[in-house]
Amino acid sequence: MRKVGPYGVETLPQMVVNPPAAPARCRGGLVERARLQWRRSDGGDPAALAEEFLAAHGLPLHDLSRPGGRQHRSTGACGAALYLSAAAGALLAGAPTTATDPTPTLPDLAVVVYDHGLSPTPPPGPPPGWRLDDWTESWTPRQHADAVDAVRAAIGRGDVYQTNLVGHAAARYTGDPLPALNRLAALPGARYGGVLTGDGWAIGCASPETLIEVTDGHLTTRPIKGTRPATTAGRAELLASAKERAEHIMIVDLERNDLAQIARTGTVTVDDLFAIRRWCDLWQAESTVRAAVAHGLGLADLLRATCPGGSVTGAPKLAALTQIGALEPVGRGASMGALGWVTPGRVDLGLTIRTAAADTEKLHTWAGGGITWDSDPAAEVAEAAAKTAPIRATLAGR
Structure with missing residues (x-):
């Protein structure tokens, strides 16, 4: 486990602090106070570590059934960004995580506590040149289609009801990747638009999906499943x-x-069952599930119950995760995890779909979809391509 003080992205240029789900009035005026980073090789329970670290820095989240207890002030601690990888979520669920991680420089847990203050601004002058090379996929369309068939066979045997399959791609870059990730975060419909950075890594998120929100003692999740082009015909078809x-x-x-x-x-x-929402040039079906928080629920138990998100695993969750580990060629990295903002009495975490990550050499993206008995392999491959197309175009600057 690494507990370290505040630092910027030492091997990537700095940018204005812009964590997803942070209060809009505070963005651009935050300064990092403390940081926890953890990897699976460190051992231990990431959910418990996150809760303990936040409490040690004046942000107790031991009982989310209670209100925050104070009005938001413009001085002192504002809150914290929290990121949990899909692999860490699978660990919490008791599932195997054996696939090679394509982004080993990224932590599996990052908790960054922010105070109000003057955050660093980018240096003056034009941005350096930006070039993004061609994308290299971790599996071919044929391999993706074969994995769809494997899931359908497992459904036929009764092993699972549904499994979400995710593909990965990487592209080398030259220049500063942070403006590209910031463009991604600004895409239309990005409820969890923002960027989180660390030493030699950065995550850009344009997710529209709420993994879990806790406000005033109430739980909310907004699963998204079902995608079509954002046309009149596409909406009717969905x-x-x-x-x-x-x-x-x-x-x-x-x-x-x-x-x-x-x-x-x-x-x-359940509210708004199968409501149609728009993200970029796609229609997506979203529902809202709500509940009252059980007395004494803390952040650690909240993360254990909700991570990884069901819309990117499948059902039953543990069986689907086992199949994902066997079929996907590489790990999910920064995608299909949790990223958002926490403060006493409030948690707002997005599911890291429509997300990209940078290390010091490459950008990484992921996309996929849920597989059922009625899935057509060619259609599933096309759906994944449709989801990642706006992300890659934005990262390239188009």
Whole structure:
């Protein structure tokens, strides 16, 4: 485990602090006070470590059923950014994580405490030249399609009901990647738009999906499942698709079960079932699941119950995670994890879909989708490409 003081991105140029889900009025005026970084090789429980670290720095989240207890002040501690990788979430769920990590410089947990102050600004003058090379995929379309067939076979055997498959790609770059990641964070529909940086790494997020939100003693998750082009015909097709609706409802039921573990008995409800929302040039189906927080629920138990998110794993969750580990050629890195903002009485974490990461040499992206018995392999490959196209175009500066 690494507990370190505040620092910037020592091997990448600095930028204005812009963590996802931070209060809008505070962005651009935050300065890092303290940081915790952890990797699976360090051992221990990342959920407990996060809760303990935050409490040690004046941000107790031991009982989320209580209100925050104070108004937000413009001086002193503002809150903290929290990032948890998909691999760390799988560890919390008791699933194997054997795939090679394509971004080993990234931590599996990062908690960054911010005070109000004057954050560093980019140096004056034009940005340095930016070049992004061609993307190299971690699997071919044929391999992706074969993995879809393998999931369908597992469904036929009764091993799983649904499994989410995710592909990875990387591209070498020259120049400063942070403006590109900041462009990504500004894409339309990015409810969790923002950038988190560390020593030699950065994550840019344009996620529209709420993994878990806790406000005033209430839990909310907004699973997204079902995608079509953002056209009139695409919207009608999504609404009429029995396959997409069945896939979506499976995940809503999974999320209801996850919340029931940490909610007051009988309080779990579903609102806005299969509502159609827009992200960039895609329609997506979203539902809202709500519940009242169980007395004494802390951040650690919240993370254990909700990570990794059901919409990027499948059902049953543990069986789906086992299959994901066997079929995906590389790890999920910064994608399909949690990233957002925490402060006493409030947690707001997005699911890191529509997310990219930078190390000192390459940019990395991920995309995929849920596989059911009715899935068509070619259509699943095309859907993943449609999801990643706006991300790659934005990163390239188009």
